[in-house]
Amino acid sequence: MSDDFSFPKARHLRHAADFDRVYSRKCRAGDQHLLIFADLSPVETTRIGLSVSKKHGNAVKRVRIKRLLREAYRLRQHDIGEGLDLILIPRVASGGGLRDYQSSLVRLTHKLRKRLSSPQTDSSVTTAEQQR
RNA sequence: GGAGUGGGCCAGGCGGUCGCUGCUGGGAUGGUCGAAGAUCAUCCCAGUGGAGGAAAGUCCGGGCUCCGCAGGACACGGUGGUGGAUAACGUCCACCAUCCGCGAGGAUCGGGAAAGUGCCACAGAAAACACACCGCCGAUGGAGGAACCGUGUUUCCUCACAGGUAAGGGUGAAAUGGUGCGGUAAGAGCGCACCGCGUUGCUGGUGACAGCGAUGGCAGGGUAAACCCCACCGGGAGCAAGACCGAGCAGGAGGGAGGAACUGUCCGUUCCGCCUGACCUCCGGGUAGGUCGCGUCGAGGUGGCGAGCAAUCGUCACCCCAGAGAAAUGACCGCUCACGACAUAACCCGGCUUAUCGGCCCACUCCCCUU
């Protein structure tokens, strides 16, 4: 499993309802390259969504940032683990490369996972189920 | 060799590893159908395809879809030399006119201002109506005066009264053809020559128009990207169009006194109901969402031949060439070179405009040098 770096469509966050759920959870973390919203996923896998505003430039520049973010997740997905829904928002003036996005992604998701797991009980999944 | 004009083409290349996506073939797991098997969903393997010359801006035109529509007129909007091309166009081609360039060539929203209306600041006598004003003249007529071998139908002077003129009038973007000669009291196309303009005839051309001739002394400022007139064109909205399926919630019709959970059954308990209707069946509209529209067939591409000056058209052969949907072409490494610009299809085409690192090719013009 650890040598599988594929990134199929099931790992994309695709529906407006999913985006609204993650945004309304209001659990976010950021550094100079990225801002990440997170929530526990109703499915077993981790899914990511991308939001790149028009302030980043024309379509070529925005699509390039999305590709870098997907590539960063693809290469480091085993350091992140399963069961999260993430929305990645790049900072406007960061100018980050692939390595910047990789390190930011891993560090911020670990922080977010700890924060999502900490309230009340140990088992994060059952907590999420009870809340839902 | 230098300077330049017009047109066309390319848009880094090769290799390796990981990854995304459409299609085809094979396989695995699960669901549905009575089996063989079919079909759907997910995944794996192999093969194969995978952005642009502007994909951009959305400035025009068309296809396509829905809505509207007997016909006509008006309004509104657009186009604007002529002829052709085209599905159509505000596009393209050829030609004409005007302007620019020594030239190859380039530019032009290029109908009408002798249909009408409006506007033309400041300056200027006057801004479109021809005069008036300042001027010039005063030949002719008039008034006054002077001269004389001459007493006159004489000559000269003055006035600016009648009158004649449009040469000139600092301006202005623009002022009633221009230059020259003659002519006159002063002047004036008043006369003449050349140029410009109008009318008209002939010739050439499909036509815009051109050439030649005759004739008229001359019409008459600019602005229509001001209203307008003329000719031609145009129904409206747009794939988030539109078609199909369709949870949930609410609604309607019929049935209806029970229904649901704890539990497989009975008992029991709890909850929701008993005409202000729980629950069941059916119905239409249709939200979230999904499928199609949507890329195997097109105003399609490549090559040949033919028609045409060309745009383009005809014909023959071959080819199938992106199809996503929070949205696919990327990441890393190595080599190489001119060290890589602008910029990512979203229903599809034909154009225009704008952005752009550079490189290559063809045709032509001018200047210089050598043979």
Next chain:
RNA sequence: GGCCCCAUCGUCUAGCCCGGCCCAGGACAUUGGAUUUUCAGUCCAAGAACAGGGGUUCAAAUCCCCUUGGGGUCA
């Protein structure tokens, strides 16, 4: 993706339709001065803009075209 609208001093705006008196007017703000023992207030004065480029015209903030930057709307 389609359709539509807007752009004027630091800010809010007038002028645009119908071109000229516009090197663009007003309010608030800023700066300087006067008044006042000082501050506030009041009065006087100054600076400061037609998004950019091209065209039509004698003349453009205004008319036409292109570009840039904002905004709205349609599931």
